[in-house]
Amino acid sequence: MLLRFDPFHDLNLLADEILGGRRLPQTMPMDCYRHGDALHLHFDMPGIDVETLDVTQESNTLTVRALRNATAPEDATFLVD
Incomplete structure (x- = not known):
């Protein structure tokens, strides 16, 4: 199992929330064996x-991209995004 440890993860989230920083790509939950x-x-x-799924490999980096359609009404307030 691959594990990722970032001791500054919570601090970065707080700084982004307070300063309105840009949203960086996030790692997605996965199993690798x-x-x-x-x-x-x-x-x-x-x-x-599924039509937006894009998997690319360059050097030692695998990139997986996809779009998720928001199904909530326009005037909804997202609590977790």
Whole structure:
């Protein structure tokens, strides 16, 4: 299992909230394992539009992008985004 540790994660969230900083790409929950010669990645990506899924690999970086359609009414206030 891959683990990511960022001791400044909470501080960065607070600074972005207070200062209105830009939103950076976030890591998505995933499982990654090797079975024989194959590497398997399972991503949790609920609500994405499959047509927007884009997977690219460059050097040692795998990038997975997708868009999620907001289904809430226009005047709704998001509590968790």
